[in-house]
Amino acid sequence: MPDSLRSFFFGARRQVITGALSRVTADSIYLSVRSSAPFAIARSDVRSVRVSRGESRTWSAVQTAALFGMAGVVTTSSDNTRFPLAARYGIGLTVGAIVGAIWPYEQWKRIQK
Known part of the structure; x- marks a missing residue:
């Protein structure tokens, strides 16, 4: 997802979102973030996915x-x-x-x- 501020000073523009995966469709993934309803993110906007191992x-x-x-x-x-x-x-x-x-x-x- 595009972001107006850089997460890392010399890095590429990106936004890090942490949430629980709710649903997957052909073109979107839905995330649940704390105290929020699930929201859609276009699969084409996702650069990487990481799973917490605790x-x-x-x-x-x-x-x-x-x-x-x-x-x-x-x-x-x-x-x-x-x-x-x-x-x-x-x-x-x-x-x-x-x-x-x-x-x-x-x-x-x-x-x-």
Whole structure:
């Protein structure tokens, strides 16, 4: 669907809609959004469809641990004598795993058109 504002500054113009699939016809799909009646979207306007796989504490912890581990290595000083590289990476992994397990995020799977 065209949108007057860009979702991402350098990305293509698009609008993200999250809802439950109500009905499918030959030329439209109908979505139910919270506190709203189902509305139609032309199938030709849909660029991609993703299905929620729910929140996964384990997967969120693994991904966040990897991100924090890399950030711990990259952002700390280059003085390896006081704080070795392995220690910085280990602290980042540990903190990331804890953060990811406490605040899991939703996992999405793309459906082919």
